[in-house]
Every structure is written in structure tokens, then in C-alpha cells.
Amino acid sequence: MDTITSFYLTHPLWIWGGLAATLLAVEVLTGSGWLLWVAASAGVTGLVVSLVGTDFTTTVLIFAALTLISTLAVRRYLPRAETASGQDINDYAGRLVGHRGSAVSAFVAGAGRVSVDGKEWAAQLDDGGVLDIGALVEITGIDGSQLKVRRC
Numbered sequence: 001m002d003t004i005t006s007f008y009l010t011h012p013l014w015i016w017g018g019l020a021a022t023l024l025a026v027e028v029l030t031g032s033g034w035l036l037w038v039a040a041s042a043g044v045t046g047l048v049v050s051l052v053g054t055d056f057t058t059t060v061l062i063f064a065a066l067t068l069i070s071t072l073a074v075r076r077y078l079p080r081a082e083t084a085s086g087q088d089i090n091d092y093a094g095r096l097v098g099h100r101g102s103a104v105s106a107f108v109a110g111a112g113r114v115s116v117d118g119k120e121w122a123a124q125l126d127d128g129g130v131l132d133i134g135a136l137v138e139i140t141g142i143d144g145s146q147l148k149v150r151r152c
């Protein structure tokens with residue numbers, strides 16, 4: 001018998017643990033989210049083999065079953081996280097909808113500038129008209145690079 005086969009037969013936990021660690025390292029490097037459950041399945045397979053002492057074919061079937069079950073369960077019960085509004089987290093302007101701010105310039109014909117969360121934005125008043133400096137507004141939408149606002 002060659003060395004690797006004899007090592008596996010005497011220490012299957014180390015082989016499966018090594019596989020789990022390798023898969024986990026690849027997962028950390030890629031960040032795909034898919035290899036995490038395969039790595040966990042390899043670790044659990046190693047524990048099962050060390051406790052029960054199954055043959056190689058049964059062990060591979062256990063690993064395959066655990067991988068399928070864990071992957072499907074995670075896809076079913078732990079859906080991907082989304083932002084509260086369901087929008088892209090990199091869309092800063094889109095996340096401003098619902099926030100409040102104040103007018104930093106007088107609105108004339110519905111156009112002016114507002115300050116929201118310490119940043120100044122070009123804005124369009126929903127109902128048009130005028131708005132004094134310092135008036136409170138709420139962001140109702142985005143139109144290009146302009147915020148749509150309404151009086152509070």
C-alpha cells in the first residue's frame with residue numbers, strides 16, 4: 001500500500017480536515033459564498049468518518065449528500081442580504097429618498113439647493129414655487145443628479 005492510502009486509512013479526519021481548510025481558504029480568497037458550505041461539509045464528513053469508520057465510497061457519498069443538503073438549505077433559508085430599500089448599496093443618492101434636509105439657497109421656480117446629511121445637492125421642489133433658505137424638506141426621489149424634494 002502506498003503512503004497516502006495508508007495515511008488515509010489510519011487518519012481520515014486529517015484528510016477531510018485538510019480538504020475543508022483548503023476549500024475555506026479558496027472561499028476566503030474568492031468570496032463567492034459557494035465553497036463555504038462545501039468546506040463545512042468536508043469538515044463534518046471528517047468527523048463522521050472518524051467516529052463511525054465508513055469505507056471510502058460511503059464517505060464520498062456522505063460528503064456529496066452533505067454538500068447538496070447544506071447548499072440547498074442555505075439557498076432556501078438564508079437568501080442573499082439586500083439593503084433595506086432593495087437598491088444598490090453603492091447608489092448613495094438613491095439611499096437618500098426619505099431623508100430630510102434643509103434649503104441652503106432660496107428656491108426660485110422650484111429649483112434650488114439643499115443640504116442632506118452634511119452634503120449639498122441640487123434640488124427640484126415637487127410642487128414648484130418658492131422656498132426660503134433654511135426651510136425643511138424631505139427627499140421624495142432622484143432625477144439624474146437632482147434630488148426631488150417636498151416641503152415638510
